[in-house]
Amino acid sequence: MSLRKVLLIDDDDAVNFLNRRKLKDFDPECEVIEAIDGQEALNYLAETDSCPDVILLDLNMPGLDGFGFLKKYEEMGKCCNESRVFVFIVTSSLREEDKVKAVTSGLVNGYFEKPLSENQIKIINRLFSN
Numbered sequence: 427m428s429l430r431k432v433l434l435i436d437d438d439d440a441v442n443f444l445n446r447r448k449l450k451d452f453d454p455e456c457e458v459i460e461a462i463d464g465q466e467a468l469n470y471l472a473e474t475d476s477c478p479d480v481i482l483l484d485l486n487m488p489g490l491d492g493f494g495f496l497k498k499y500e501e502m503g504k505c506c507n508e509s510r511v512f513v514f515i516v517t518s519s520l521r522e523e524d525k526v527k528a529v530t531s532g533l534v535n536g537y538f539e540k541p542l543s544e545n546q547i548k549i550i551n552r553l554f555s556n
Contacts, residue, residue: 429479429551431457435467435495436484436516436540444541445482445516452547463487464495468502477511479554484540485517485524492517496533512554516540 432449434442446458459478461467464487471477485492492515499513514536515528528534535553538546 428453429456429554431459431476431478431480433467433470433478433481434458434460435462435464435481435487435492436460437462437487438484438540441484441516441541448542448544448547452544452551462489464490464492464498467495468498471499471502479512480550481511481513482516482542483513485515485519485528493527496528496531500533512550514538514550516542 429449429452434445436442436445442460446460449456449458459470461470464483466489467481467483468490483492483495490498496513512535513533515525515534516538517524518540519525520539525537528537536550
């Protein structure tokens with residue numbers, strides 16, 4: 427099974443462009459939705475009937491940042507009924523404490539530097555497909 431729908435949450439248009447392009451190169455049928463901050467993403471998730479397979483989340487954004495998003499996402503409960511959504515941090519933060527906080531949250535399935543590489547997309551797809 428391949429990724430059908432990905433939610434990119436990042437305020438950097440250039441990074442979103444690169445990540446969207448790489449995801450589409452990996453699977454042209456993949457639908458990519460973008461949100462510029464955590465609140466826009468939460469609004470989308472609250473209103474959609476079709477949950478993403480994967481959320482790619484930046485940590486450092488104006489407004490509701492990545493950690494704020496994770497807290498509110500957890501409070502929100504399961505997204506889109508019973509769907510399993512995989513969350514991956516895709517960030518420029520090299521701070522070890524950010525990585526530890528993210529991966530120990532219980533919500534995050536992986537932590538990558540941005541932009542995504544083809545190999546990272548393969549890892550995400552492999553984890554999602556299992």
